[in-house]
Amino acid sequence: MKIEHLAIWVTDLEKTRSFYERYFGATAGDRYHNPTKNFSSYFISFKEGARLELMQKPEIPGLANPAQEHLGISHFAIAVGSKEKVDSLTEKLRTDGYKVAGEPRTTGDGYYESVVLDPEQNRIEITI
Template sequence: MRIEHLAIWVYDLEGMREFYELYFGAKAGVKYVNPKKNFSSYFLEFAEGARLEIMQKPDIPVFGAPGTEKMGFVHLAISVGTKNKVDELTEKLRKNGMRILGESRTTGDGYYESVVLDPEGNRIELTV
């Protein structure tokens, strides 16, 4: 088994698409629009691994009870290949004004990672 894709509700669909294309080399598929449901989305493909579906619909709440739909996700871990690349991308994001929540380090469970926020405040773990 493998993870096919993860999905995240976003406020700014185009801004988030551009963020993942610019910093992570994602390739967006054709934009899907459902006017009846006021819904639109992109599937983003990476060099390998699972796809990310970014979705936008104006009436999705920020907070919700367990099991209900709400904005964002817990975190997305993106493997960039090496410790050096984790450090380099973390610095590139910092220089471009992105917020760094956790500096590069080896965690207690053995991951080398940093933690950054995307433009909408979602946590991304950059890891080997």
């Protein structure tokens, strides 16, 4: 078995799609829109086969502080291939105005990673 995809609710579907395409090399499929349910989404695919569904429905309430830890999915990790790529992508995101929530480091369980927040304040671990 494998996880087929993860889905996240977003307020700005196009901005979030562009973020994953630009910084993580994801490719978006066609935008799906269901006017009856006031729902739109994109499936975005990563080179190694993982997929993320970005979903938008205006009446879904947001969290008071989405960047703060909360129950539910805490984060997802994207492997970029090397320590140098973790460092350079983290700096690129910082320079472009995205929040770095965890500086690059080796964790107690042996991962080299940083943590950044996407445009919707979802936590992404950038790892080797």
